Amino acid sequence: MSHHIYNTKAFIIGTLPSGECDSIIIMYTEDFGLISAIAKGLRDMKSKLRYSLQELSYGTVALVRGREFWRVTNAATEISLFNKALAPTLRNILASIMFFVKRFSPGEDRNNDIFESLKQISSFLFRFQKDISAEDASIVVLVTQMRIMYSLGYIKNISTNKNILTEAYSLENIKKWNNEAGSIKRMIDEAVQTSHL
Numbered sequence: 001m002s003h004h005i006y007n008t009k010a011f012i013i014g015t016l017p018s019g020e021c022d023s024i025i026i027m028y029t030e031d032f033g034l035i036s037a038i039a040k041g042l043r044d045m046k047s048k049l050r051y052s053l054q055e056l057s058y059g060t061v062a063l064v065r066g067r068e069f070w071r072v073t074n075a076a077t078e079i080s081l082f083n084k085a086l087a088p089t090l091r092n093i094l095a096s097i098m099f100f101v102k103r104f105s106p107g108e109d110r111n112n113d114i115f116e117s118l119k120q121i122s123s124f125l126f127r128f129q130k131d132i133s134a135e136d137a138s139i140v141v142l143v144t145q146m147r148i149m150y151s152l153g154y155i156k157n158i159s160t161n162k163n164i165l166t167e168a169y170s171l172e173n174i175k176k177w178n179n180e181a182g183s184i185k186r187m188i189d190e191a192v193q194t195s196h197l
Contacts (some may be wrong), residue, residue: 014055015042023043024038026102029063034101034109037071038072050078052077054080056094058119062080097118101118121144125140136171139178142177143184155194
């Protein structure tokens with residue numbers, strides 16, 4: 001019996017060992033939200049998928065829905081956060097944002113706003129990493145976290161400039177957002193407490 005293959009863009013958030021040489025891949029996908037999928041034989045040195053399913057990478061993943069788990073049948077990386085061209089501090093920023101998504105996402109539930117935020121922030125950091133200070137990095141994380149919490153319904157009342165939810169990631173906007181850092185952090189802290197997660 002043949003199974004339908006779903007091709008979707010995905011951010012690989014983490015991997016867990018399973019059995020002798022399989023892995024469970026935790027990913028945030030464009031079409032299905034946060035899912036876990038089995039990658040058969042991934043830890044085998046001969047596996048063709050080893051480098052396409054590294055943690056903190058982005059690309060296209062081919063999936064088949066099983067009874068209990070999704071199963072990865074193919075993958076192709078477009079961006080790897082282990083790329084030597086990416087500064088370690090910015091790699092850490094993206095890692096913290098992805099793990100934030102993992103913590104608060106409800107599971108298999110498509111959310112275009114979250115996926116689009118991950119794409120935009122990744123693209124922005126790759127392009128402008130040399131121009132971003134530690135202070136800039138901090139506000140980028142806060143704004144992204146606020147957008148995630150808002151899109152998941154944990155933040156209902158915006159106590160700062162509501163345009164921050166939709167404004168593009170840019171060096172100019174980052175300087176403006178820094179003035180709102182205190183209110184953004186308070187909203188996130190309140191949302192985290194409300195979520196009980």
